[in-house]
Amino acid sequence: MDSTTTPEDHWQRFRAARDSSLADDHGWLSLTSFQWLPAETAALDLVPGLWSADSHAATITARAADSLTDLTSALPVDGAIDAVLDDEESLSWVAYGGEDRHRVVVELARRSGRYAVRTRDSGAPTLAAFTGVPTFPYRRDLVVEGRVEEFPEPRDERIRTAHPEVSGVHRSVGEVTFRLPGAPQEWRLRAAREESGGLGLTFHDGTNGSTTAEWRKVTTSRPGPDGVVLIDFNRAVNYPSAFTPFGTCPAPVAGNVVTAPVEAGEKRPQGEHSDAG
Structure with a gap:
């Protein structure tokens, strides 16, 4: 720390970085849902396609018309794709919406031995209203x-x-x-x-x-x-x-x-x- 920089200056920089991180397009303030994946293939709220999971893997089944993009391959989803996570892991799995088909990111998570998805919407009201x-x-x-x-x-x-x-x-x-x-x-x-x-x-x-x-x-x-x-x-x-x-x-x-x-x-x-x- 130089003679002109105070501890409060460092704190202000920390605060600016913290608020900037929270304002990320697909950060924590963009969350709009949390849904456990069902054992039987079914539709979910807010997200295209059909979803399911067992104790080992999660599965999406979608058509090209659903306009889902697989973020692990950058390819459109047309058919079935699987993902396997360990407990407490998360994966930005697919995206949809908007001109670039990436307005909403669907995060796959495994918690307490179960698979769930969370939607992260860059247009979420919580994110739009955030000022720090x-x-x-x-x-x-x-x-x-x-x-x-x-x-x-x-x-x-x-x-x-x-x-x-x-x-x-x-x-x-x-x-x-x-x-x-x-x-x-x-x-x-x-x-x-x-x-x-x-x-x-x-x-x-x-x-x-x-x-x-x-x-x-x-x-x-x-x-x-x-x-x-x-x-x-x-x-x-x-x-x-x-x-x-x-x-x-x-x-x-x-x-x-x-x-x-x-x-x-x-x-x-x-x-x-x-x-x-």
Whole structure:
């Protein structure tokens, strides 16, 4: 950081990148449906063709007149195509609509051992109305130091998700302890390893259900040799399920609760679909 760049400047750049990502044509704000695939071949709402799935694969059967494009081959779908995913995987499978036949992308997902599709429409009202995520003002005092106590081996813990029919697993690699300014107690949260090398903390706090969604996530810095991490709560973000009812986002591990209000980071989205996170 040079002498003219402040931590708040870096946060503003983070916010601009975050809002830009959410405004992507087929990002989380473009979701318009979530549908489980049936065992017997059948039509679905919003999407052309006939759809089905068994425990192994998902299948689309369509005619050229349905104007579906297979995104894995860039060819029109004329007949039957299959796809196989592992649990928790997703695939941008086919597209349709618009002059370029790509206005709507159909995402195939496998959750809790079942196949589902979600439609991502670049013309979705949620996306068209988006002007940015509301946030608390930047607070330097809510950039705090923590310490990670790693487990000898990762622990897989069952969790609920934003979708009542989808269960989840949190792979906890340790616990992060920290204090907040003005609060005497220490908090201890289970953490997951992020691709960045930092630790992901999914948590409830005292603002949930009023100024914020039901839960949020913050990613720490990469732990130092002594286990010290930096937690910048100004970078606490909503999961996609705070913006759309079609998310299957993981809830916090039981006990990942900060009873004090963490008045930093993203607030409840404007026009939020429900009180669920």
